[in-house]
Amino acid sequence: MGNLSLHRFGQFVRLTKSESDAIGRLGIERRRFKRHDVIRSQGDPVREIFFLIEGWVACSIESANGARQIVKVHLPGDGLGGQSLALAEAAESLCALTSVVVVDVVPAERFGELFLSSPKLAAGMFLGAQQERIWLMDRLMSVGQTSAVQRLASFLLSIHDRLSAVQEEPLDSIRLPLSQEELASVLGITHVHANRTLMDLERTGLISREGRVITLVDMEGLRDFAGVPKRQFQTDPPWLQEALRRHRRRKGASSEESGPQS
Amino acid sequence: MGNLSLHRFGQFVRLTKSESDAIGRLGIERRRFKRHDVIRSQGDPVREIFFLIEGWVACSIESANGARQIVKVHLPGDGLGGQSLALAEAAESLCALTSVVVVDVVPAERFGELFLSSPKLAAGMFLGAQQERIWLMDRLMSVGQTSAVQRLASFLLSIHDRLSAVQEEPLDSIRLPLSQEELASVLGITHVHANRTLMDLERTGLISREGRVITLVDMEGLRDFAGVPKRQFQTDPPWLQEALRRHRRRKGASSEESGPQS
DNA sequence: CGGCTATTTGACGAATCTCAAAGGGAGTGG
């Protein structure tokens, strides 16, 4: 149940057994939430970060007049709230989207210690943050430059791609736990328009719907239509491998760094 | 001229002399660009990152149909292109906005080596990436949830706040080197509407204009109107200090880590 | 059944886009 591989530190670097174990010991507590429960609220002091074990979570920012933008829909395996490590008060609210949400709670100091203890892990965390930046840039482009229907297409594709990376089945249907209200605040439109947008996209034949289950009928057509490129993230980037080699050589083969990769 | 403090690694952690020196030796080349020159193009192989020494740079993403979203306007001292370290092909285009732009070119391996060589520096870079995430989240909220005039106000404020953090003068006037076309692609509107939006905001008395010089007449009014909170980033966060203390204790006082902070 | 919430629909208004063209200003060559 506490599957280590869910934490994606290993996406960008190959971890040794001892590094994986250290990650496994990170959390001090496993907390459960129900739909609509608030995991963290905008403005809360930043004492901890979270890792999502089960369920979906919305990461949102509210404007002064109360409008809420969901800036990220988190899936199992995601780290939550890491961005606010740069702040004293959390910038984002984290809210449970599914009826069951389970997160590991990691105190900030503890995270910091792990970060400092292994340069390779630190690099993995750094690249994870850069990956989130890319995703945000793509969403910003989508919201700023494309129509509501295109935004919907690109959002569905991004969820599809991220689910596919984790799950094993090919998966052309997505059970979206979001209400149309929530979907709307992902896309930056109103819930009324979200409804019409869903029906528009259905009418074109690119998707079909049955309740909240959405089937991506024509994946290629959707991708062309959305206009957002599919990103190929680099596992184990060559420049980092090279830097790691030199770093190890300089330090001499210390026990913790030189082991064969998992 | 090659002012080290321009690289903002030290924003989140206090650096020792040797760490600062290591940063100073990072770049292999200093390159000059004129307005409209392309520093990096979407799709280029990621072999290097950049640090902006002088001038302004637009970081943008193009959709498949050619629409361009400027996702970040970079000011002197910013790191450029770091997000694409997670990719094999650059996600963003970097384009000179001012008549003179000077950047330091840092090969990715070289950056990687520095990252690996000092946990404290690595933490600084990590928090820098998280800071960029926060800024992107705020922009996404602004573009998704607020009107064109509010987006303009919030963009002007964000530029103002970032300039104020670097420059010494109080600075209530900003000489924007962006054309209205470019401003529009920051805000996610058309250049015609950008023009009308500028005039709207001027008519309310919150700003005044003279050519491309914009004066923020009523800062508080602008902030209330924009609805985007002013972020207080945490220099030297306590959880990281604590983790650094423990890390040093565990390693024993090694020469490179234990010096008094500059 | 009753009470809730989510989805869907309609009519109208507001924000924004598109197309088109009219000024400005700065540089360039005659």
Place this chain on the structure above:
DNA sequence: CCACTCCCTTTGAGATTCGTCAAATAGCCG
């Protein structure tokens, strides 16, 4: 110094997208 070009800003008019308000319908759960 003038004519010319180029790019940027400004303005106008009409089309389109999207928002607002209001209400009807559909599910869900006790």
